[in-house]
Amino acid sequence: MEIFPAMLSVITDPTLLFAIVLAAAVGMIVGATPGLTASAAIAMLLPITFYMPPLFALAFLYVIGKSGRYGGSIAAILFNTPGTAASAATQIDGYPLARAGKAGKAMKVATISSVIGDLMGDILLVVGVGFIAAIALKLGPPETFAIYFAAFVVIGSVIGNSITKGLASAIMGILIAMIGLDPISSEERYTFGSFDLSNGIGLVPLMIGVFVLGEVFAQMESRRKATGDVEENESEGDGNALTWEEYKPCLPHALRGGFIGAGIGVLPGLGSAIAAFISYGEGKRRATNPEKWGKGALEGVAAPESANNAVSGPSMAPLLTLGIPGSTIGAILLGVFLIHGIQVGPTLFLTDKELVYKLFACGMLGIVAYGFIGYFGATQVAKLILKIPTNVLYPLIFLTAFVASYSARGSMFDVTVMTVAGFGGWLMRKYDFNIAAFVISFVLAKGAEETFRQSLLMSDGGALIFVERPVALGFLLLGVVAIAFRVRGMMKERKLAQGGLGDA
Amino acid sequence: MRAYAEGLVLIVISLVALWGAWQVPGATPGDTWAGIVPFSASLALLLLSGVMILGASQQTATGEDKTDHAATFEFIGLFLIALIYQQSFRWFGYLLPTAIVAPIVLYMFGVRSWIGLALSVVICPLVFHVIFFELLGVFPPFGEVFDLLDWIKG
Known part of the structure; x- marks a missing residue:
């Protein structure tokens, strides 16, 4: 029950409360702006948080991530453009509702459902994280490496359209992380005689390059393909008000979505988009009015929105207990922990338990903050976004990327790394490689290597240690099974597509 | 054509990475080789590049990509x-x-x-x-x- 004193401590700190509310507003605006993502905003703001106390920095970025997930629904409902991949499922029913003059109603359903899902996810995290940490403390290097291996394979193969490109992205992330001095023997790897490279590639410039500069490059290219101005759908008459009778049928869908999202959130790499679509599909299957889904059903907004946000809390569980980030936002937060000298993993709950629970408390207050702002001001936020001129916004982001990457360590080499990473990020976007798998693997690689080599030393060089220990073997098999399932799913899709063409 | 090009680029990257890993000096007695992970990762990337090239050879041509x-x-x-x-x-x-x-x-x-x-x-x-x-x-x-x-x- 450590959460209650932590909550009290956060509530009585006005500066922290202000940061939470500010982060909720910033996240919502970023999430709702098409083309901008919470990951990009967090990467850009990361250097600024160097100068903040650890809890302040973590809470600020964590709440931006949460609020950004919710903010995506604003653009999905009002502009028919999902602000994030996860809100694409919300768009299916949200936009028809907006077209019918019920934009305000849809926004309120999205807000309430997001708050319900997110709070459910956080409560499950608070209840279960200590238990997972206790188990994690008993794992040895072979088991931990097997978990890393499973994470690499699942992240590489499950996200994105191509298994080979996903796995290749993950491997490239590992190779980039190998640049520099070997932490065990201090041998140089991939430095090619460069002193700068011997210090390795920094997480901050890499993140800023891939997420921020890469996005600016992509926007530059896609600017020509833009089809014109985005139209906002105004609410008419009673389209803004939401009664309890209207929300009542949505509640079971929101609660189910919360459990689906929380369950998926614990598994690294699956993410909120998958949770939102599974919840939407499951909701439609169980709905009393499935014929209305897709044409403007309020339940069709509640189900994906709740699941999408419920992912946020539980995705912190593998990060905090094992040091394995389940999402790109998790990978960036891991960087913040390391920058502030906090070792993430099972021992975190022994050394910095108070900080962790305070962070959870900040997350919960952040949910309340974005809930209030969204319920009463989502349409105002939408109007504000329509007024942001993208032809000014992206040049400013371009300039910020350079100064932010320099500020991280005051290193010009980091600025060069950021520029090259920006080019790499653009290439990966253009050729459908998997940026999330690349970044998460980059972050995981060092830990995976350490546990792999420790395991080899334990067994005197034999790789059989991973097969002899049942938990390790289980996780290795999990990776193989994940690939097998994905291949099977893709083959099924291909057969269906061929069948469909044949029928035509 | 694009799939071939992607596979070939990945092959070049993996060969450079393999060569780089090979440059890492051998392990001292009682230690593990510092190049073992880069070497294994490069090898895996080379394998994946091969799979991509194979996949590209089985694809039917779908017309030229329109590039702006x-x-x-x-x-x-x-x-x-x-x-x-x-x-x-x-x-x-x-x-x-x-x-x-x-x-x-x-x-x-x-x-x-x-x-x-x-x-x-x-x-x-x-x-x-x-x-x-x-x-x-x-x-x-x-x-x-x-x-x-x-x-x-x-």
């Missing part, structure tokens, strides 16, 4: 500006390159207001300088050839 050359040229222009901009920090510090690059990038993104572009020459470097180098206290990059900040401060 003007958009690609605009991107290349912006990337070149990015490269020159980051290098010019070393030569001219932060203020001067930012004052020059800000209106160029704004123009590339479609800003055509001459007053706006002229204002960006002063406002962009000033605002970023105040936020990062004054408020956050980061030490600004020093220009080896000429530094506007140094000149302003006398």
Whole structure:
């Protein structure tokens, strides 16, 4: 029950409360702006948080991530453009509702459902994280490496359209992380005689390059393909008000979505988009009015929105207990922990338990903050976004990327790394490689290597240690099974597509 | 064709990575080889590249990809500006390159207001300088050839 004193401590700190509310507003605006993502905003703001106390920095970025997930629904409902991949499922029913003059109603359903899902996810995290940490403390290097291996394979193969490109992205992330001095023997790897490279590639410039500069490059290219101005759908008459009778049928869908999202959130790499679509599909299957889904059903907004946000809390569980980030936002937060000298993993709950629970408390207050702002001001936020001129916004982001990457360590080499990473990020976007798998693997690689080599030393060089220990073997098999399932799913899709063409 | 090219590029990357891993000196007795993970990862990447090439050979041609050359040229222009901009920090510090690059990038993104572009020459470097180098206290990059900040401060 450590959460209650932590909550009290956060509530009585006005500066922290202000940061939470500010982060909720910033996240919502970023999430709702098409083309901008919470990951990009967090990467850009990361250097600024160097100068903040650890809890302040973590809470600020964590709440931006949460609020950004919710903010995506604003653009999905009002502009028919999902602000994030996860809100694409919300768009299916949200936009028809907006077209019918019920934009305000849809926004309120999205807000309430997001708050319900997110709070459910956080409560499950608070209840279960200590238990997972206790188990994690008993794992040895072979088991931990097997978990890393499973994470690499699942992240590489499950996200994105191509298994080979996903796995290749993950491997490239590992190779980039190998640049520099070997932490065990201090041998140089991939430095090619460069002193700068011997210090390795920094997480901050890499993140800023891939997420921020890469996005600016992509926007530059896609600017020509833009089809014109985005139209906002105004609410008419009673389209803004939401009664309890209207929300009542949505509640079971929101609660189910919360459990689906929380369950998926614990598994690294699956993410909120998958949770939102599974919840939407499951909701439609169980709905009393499935014929209305897709044409403007309020339940069709509640189900994906709740699941999408419920992912946020539980995705912190593998990060905090094992040091394995389940999402790109998790990978960036891991960087913040390391920058502030906090070792993430099972021992975190022994050394910095108070900080962790305070962070959870900040997350919960952040949910309340974005809930209030969204319920009463989502349409105002939408109007504000329509007024942001993208032809000014992206040049400013371009300039910020350079100064932010320099500020991280005051290193010009980091600025060069950021520029090259920006080019790499653009290439990966253009050729459908998997940026999330690349970044998460980059972050995981060092830990995976350490546990792999420790395991080899334990067994005197034999790789059989991973097969002899049942938990390790289980996780290795999990990776193989994940690939097998994905291949099977893709083959099924291909057969269906061929069948469909044949029928035509 | 595109799938072949992607596979070939990955093969080149994996071969360079393999060669790089091979350069890592051998392990001392009782230790593990520092190149074992890079070597294994490069090998796995080489294998995946092979799979990609195989997959490409089984694909049927679906017509040529339509590429917007003007958009690609605009991107290349912006990337070149990015490269020159980051290098010019070393030569001219932060203020001067930012004052020059800000209106160029704004123009590339479609800003055509001459007053706006002229204002960006002063406002962009000033605002970023105040936020990062004054408020956050980061030490600004020093220009080896000429530094506007140094000149302003006398």
